[in-house]
Amino acid sequence: MKKWRLNFRVLSLFTLLAFVLSACGKPFLSTLKPAGEVAEEQYSLMLLSTAIMVLVIIVVTIIFIFVILRFRRRKGEENVIPKQVEGSRKLEIIWTVIPILLLIILTVPTVISTFKLADVKGMKDKDAVVVNVRANLYWWEFEYPNQKIITSQDLVVPTDKKVYFNIKASDVKHSFWIPSVGGKLDANTENDNKFWLVFDSKKSKEANGVFYGKCAELCGPSHSLMDFKVRAVSSGEFDTWAKDLKKAKPDVETASAKAGQEVFNESCIGCHAVDVKDNRPEQARQAPNLAGFSERERVAGVLPHNKENIKKWLKDPEKVKPGNKMSGTYPDLTDEQVNELADYLMSLKEK
Ligand code: CUA
Numbered sequence: 001m002k003k004w005r006l007n008f009r010v011l012s013l014f015t016l017l018a019f020v021l022s023a024c025g026k027p028f029l030s031t032l033k034p035a036g037e038v039a040e041e042q043y044s045l046m047l048l049s050t051a052i053m054v055l056v057i058i059v060v061t062i063i064f065i066f067v068i069l070r071f072r073r074r075k076g077e078e079n080v081i082p083k084q085v086e087g088s089r090k091l092e093i094i095w096t097v098i099p100i101l102l103l104i105i106l107t108v109p110t111v112i113s114t115f116k117l118a119d120v121k122g123m124k125d126k127d128a129v130v131v132n133v134r135a136n137l138y139w140w141e142f143e144y145p146n147q148k149i150i151t152s153q154d155l156v157v158p159t160d161k162k163v164y165f166n167i168k169a170s171d172v173k174h175s176f177w178i179p180s181v182g183g184k185l186d187a188n189t190e191n192d193n194k195f196w197l198v199f200d201s202k203k204s205k206e207a208n209g210v211f212y213g214k215c216a217e218l219c220g221p222s223h224s225l226m227d228f229k230v231r232a233v234s235s236g237e238f239d240t241w242a243k244d245l246k247k248a249k250p251d252v253e254t255a256s257a258k259a260g261q262e263v264f265n266e267s268c269i270g271c272h273a274v275d276v277k278d279n280r281p282e283q284a285r286q287a288p289n290l291a292g293f294s295e296r297e298r299v300a301g302v303l304p305h306n307k308e309n310i311k312k313w314l315k316d317p318e319k320v321k322p323g324n325k326m327s328g329t330y331p332d333l334t335d336e337q338v339n340e341l342a343d344y345l346m347s348l349k350e351k
Contacts, residue, residue: 027206028211031180034180035180035199038183048106117196120196130146131143131155131164133155133166133176135167138219138222138225139153148277149276150278154230154231155213155231156242157197159232159233164194164195167185169187172220177216181230199230210297211230211232213230221323225320229298245291248350248351252347256340257343260340260343260347263333263344267331272290274293286325292348292350293346294348303320310341
């Protein structure tokens, strides 16, 4: 009876713990909720190394407590010195061999995974999904060389297949990271870094189809605001998205949007393209491509996507993202012009 009660208590404790821990980590953001092959493999390596570390801590703690109790000074034995074991061959061998074994257990799967996850030979296949990522202060450009389109801020990817990434930076070092889908990779100015990720379709549904991406390298005052969103869709939807976006024309109907288009063509178009087939060299692409802007997940990568926030951003970008490259590059706009510009931006559809 007693044993049953103890078992029940232990079980309840574990259930409670599992319940509490299950709230840790959001499916769209957490490495603890792996959402693809790469993340799962990295997560199991984390579990393995954590298990080994916990095991070592437990064993060392037990030995430590045992030694303190066993060899403590007792009454009447103040001058007794226990048997000295310095230079014991047996002990020396034990505590050399055990760590070596643990390191081997840790190393073998880690090295195998490292090579597997860095294997980008498939990138050259004709039907491979490839994204050239370019990190900038504080925005992301996504170029799909096989689809011949360029977008920014919202990365759109097909689920359940390898997506290859070519990553670089155009100003300072950044780091490309989609926490729930795979570990980070540095974006350097002097070389391209490559890897692949898989976006799991079931996990994507749990995350409502949108994963969060981050810059993971301190790059300036708005580093923490250098976010992007990842829309993971089925292969079919991805192909349709790419085709539609190529043909998309701004849906400029209202007088206000038309006026906004004029403001845009006077003040913004020097840096921002609104066409995905932007064939200017990358040095000329100094600001995010705005094709399909109205259907993005966020304004400037961080604000909820609505007209009010577009206006807020246009009125004073410095307030939203300190140190960004847009502040001060265009003349002060009246409230009316800001409103018109927002209407025009909202007319940039994905199809
Ligand atoms: Cu870019 Cu931090």
